[in-house]
Amino acid sequence: MKHTKILTKKMTSFWLLSLAAVAFVFLLCAVMGFTQLTYNFQQQKVAELETMLVEDYQQHGSNQFSSWLPPLLTAYKAVDFSLSHEHQVVYQFHRDQIDTTKSNLTVYQTQLNPGQLSMKLVMPPPFSLYDLGWHELIILLIGFISIGIFVRFGYGWYSRELDGVEQLALRSKLILDGKLKQAAEVPTNGKPRMINRALSKLLADLDDAHKERGRLDQFIRKDTFLDKQTQIGNPIFFQNRLDALSHDQKMMAHGVLMFIEFDDVDLVENEFGEGGMKAMLSLTTEAITAALTQYEDSIFARRSYSQLAIVVPQLSLIEADQLAQRILKTCLALPFYGIGDPDNFFHLGCAFFKTGDLQIQLVEEAEMALRAAQLQRVNNWFMYDKGALDEEIAKGSVRWRSFLENTLVSKRFFTLQQAIVDSDDQVLHYEIFSRARDIRGNDIRATLFIPMANKCGLMPQIERQILEQVLFRLMNDNTLTYSINLSLDSLISRAFVRWIQSTLLEHRPLASRLIFEVSEDIIVKNQKNTLLLKTLDMLRKMGAKLAVDNVGQYVVGSHYIQEYHFDLVKLHRSIVRRVHQRPENQLFIRSLIGGLYRAEVKVIAEGVECFEEWQTLKILGVSAAQGDFLGQRSEV
Template sequence: MKLTQILTRKLTSFWLMSLAAVAFIFLLIALVSFTQLTYKFQLQKVTELETMLIHHYEHENNQSLSSWLPSILKAYNALNLQITAKDEIIYSYQSDMPRTEGMSYQRPLLKSEDLNLKVTLPQPFTMYSLSWYELLILVIGLTSIIFFVRQGQRWLSNELQGIEDLAVRSKLILENEYEKALAEKGDGRPRLINRALTHMLLELDDAEKQRARFDQFIRSNTFLDPETGIGNRLFLKNRLDALSNDRGMMAPGVLFLLEMEDMDLLQQELGDDSIDEMLNQTISDINQILDSQANSIFSRRSFNQFAIVVPQISLKDVEKLAAKLLKVCLSQTLPVTDNNEDFFHIGAAYFKVGDTKEQLLDESERALRAAQFQGSSGWFMYDKGAVDEELAKGSVRWRSFLEYALVNKRLVVFSQPVVDSDMETQHFEISSRIRDNKNNLIRATLYIPMAIKCGLTPQFERQVIEMVLFDLLSDPKDKTTKYSINLSLDTLLSRAFIRWLKTSLLEYRHLTPRLIFEINEDIVVHHQSQLKDKLDMIKKMGASLCVDRVGQQVVSTQYIKECHFDFIKLHRSIVTQIHLRQENQLFVRSLIGGLYRTDVQVFAEGVESFEEWQTLKILGVSAGQGSLFSDPVEEV
């Protein structure tokens, strides 16, 4: 926009200088004309005086010149006059006025008698002086000219400012800053063009929202149960795949199977409305319980069977959760039937790291059958001995251990590359583990949930950022490598952490462009209003933003543009065996299509096979991360 502003200033300056030049030339011509007229008028007086003297001498008038000539000379304001005949002065006149410089004129009167006239008159323009009202008129005239010229300049500047407003909006549109262009309505002229731009931007904004709703519709019809709105069987399969790898489950947790006995027969007897009302109320109450369980999964396996997966939970908490679920189920108002007391059954299978998905599903189904054999509504857990010993530690012991790790800097940083389609490293994602007193590494999936319970997450993530700034980014030979760091909800909502982060990013602003901060999609969607200002602050400081685990939940992707994310990272449940799953490919196509004309890049995590990577590249994914490229490597 600097070019248009320069052109505007040049145009208004040229217009003003043109008017000033015209006014100056006009005044100059008036002055010259006034001077010439005064000289001409004085010359006319000299000619008249010459005519009277010639007439006097030609008619040999006996009347002396002294009788009539001095009065005429006084009327002409003559300074002096001499009439000579053959170089002899025959008449002389000298004015009583103070002696000043004047204009001298010499004329021959009678050539026969060799008479010559020499008369001196004052400078012609000094004979005229302006009165006070003439000066007032002159001042008013000049002031009016200056005022109207200034008003004309302002008018022209305002008209050209409208063109600049249009140029600003056009530049924002070309830079894909549609929201800013819509906000910059201004006073663009021509107004018809300005209104047309506003109308098109509103239509585009509505189209993008429609596209986001369409994407959500595709995802909903792919992964959600149409009757209840929770995940379907495919959704459960994807999430279980994401929680496991070829070595089995990657974290401990529990799988509940909830079955409603003979619900199909009950529906035939009572009709759809009463069963749907009871079913929706039950699902709503269970969702309220699961809100406190991070990364929990709730899906429908069949008409009357539901699955609940809760990772990172201890056996003691599993028993409490199972009791809550059963209590919610029993509190539902059921139609009066013969089997009211034998309607809800819950089977639970606690799994630990290394258990297979098939084993988990088999154990949960056995537990469900055992619960049904009890003869009344209840729950049953399969193999209570399968408890992760580390997760069974008391919260007091965990707090002491985590505080010890923070004070003694027992945190160990690992990095895993994110590789683009040319097999070049786009950036490294940072993860962390804790080294205990026996020199064993405690994985993040184990200690982070306990850090969240103890309220120590901001301290751990601050220590990770410090290690990246001071150790990884301090290498003077490396000026390009970027690192991504995960931030949790507790950290982003911590005022102390945000103040520290702002200060650190300002202090190390030369390193800030090499930092990428990753936030879970579920956190962004459910706390967007709380996080918007904090994410904007990080962006303004120069760091990049990435939202990870995209596709884990069925939500609208409009938040990606509203929060100005630079990267999005697909959840491993979408990536796993994507070359065999058309519905996952459809989701990725829809997601990338919705980000058309934006600079947002799509990455994928959990890439484990060449077929997955090839399919992702064909779909338009920019980079991938997973064991296919490299496992996490210890850095610090």
């Protein structure tokens, strides 16, 4: 914010106005005094002339006037003079060089000796007879320069004296604008110092309160969804995430479900105590977490006392086999000190699933695979494979890249929209979802082509094509508002950022009707990515709104929501699913809304599928929602 020094300008303006008023009064008095003085002086000269005329007339009559009176009248600058005796003109004088038609001439008409002499004297105004000389002009110039220097010195003195107050005003304005971080960075030497110290202390306490609120929110998440021993997801977290991957108990994508079980866990605890048991679990979970790093959407949780669960969506059967082998090899390399039977201690059961598979059946198949691995009585893994794979899943990376590039060239990406409805059942805006269409006219779901597009680095081109369709629709309808999800690749792509910046500059009114959604996982993992943060800041300054998506999918704090000025928060469907039956999910939502109480942030739920969920969300304070219960996705 530009430092305008409002108080200094106001004080200086008042001071200058007061000084000008005083100077005007003094100047007016001086002019009036000068005018009055010149009139008195002129009247005094006229009175002297009258006395001289009476004395001369009494001594010599009218014969001597022509000898001494003309030079005297000329010295008086008289314009016209006449002396009469009993209404007969005795002497008359007139100057031809003076314009006698001027109305501002001064006329003196006096009866010198009643019944005998009368005088009429016409003279110019007395103050017009005086001109300023060069020395007077120099004095005036010196006076004006002195006044200027004095005013400039006074302005500087006011600026220095009020500089501290200006800092307080600046900090106050930043606080009122909600820019608390900038207010805390303003120099703290403002005056009065006690007020400045109080502001600094309140800002520090407020910042600490925000952090404490974030820590409390994260603690609630951890206490609700994390296992205390391993610090990975607990059974509630696992079930929530598994429900989020299904719709009507049917899986919405393909992938693999793995159950890992340790035999003779009781022997470990008896021999090494609870600390040894915890150390073993920690080593195992750290090793498995490292193996799952490259799978961003993977789910890792503790399902029971001796059993871990892994879900990796969007994974082919070959990749699932490779992952199971890598996990088994990694875990067997850990030092378990020959506890129980070291050759029959670790077992892994896998069940590959595809779109449409029942969730209950999937869990049963994974448990059957685990039992099959345990029956072999060696450290091993077993994959339960029905052998029925989608044709789309069988495509290799090369075929996927060729398909996506051809779809981009022929512009076969199209959009679906779903309404976001507020608590009064009014449509706030629409969210855009993408689809691809192959050469045979079949629709390819985004859950299939997006992971492959990310691997091939084509997401910026795809999202640009989708965004162009949305912008065209906005230009044709002034009432619509759309939200669009952007990937990390697009947000850090310089070409994509330049394009969207130039497009929004060209169509500035459309920016306010756009909402850009970013996944919570992207924000949390890339908080030090300056290019990402600059892109989000640029979109916000252009007038677009920002939304953070998939909130609650991971156990992280929520302080980033206000730090990066998000306008909307969208709850992950795993938090929304059956929320009316899950007090722990309700606790999380209450905590999140409570932390955003004074922020102008709306909380939106996605994946609402029944009346009970929507009613519970409204009671908890959720502003709006989307889902099949509130409206199906439709092609636009």
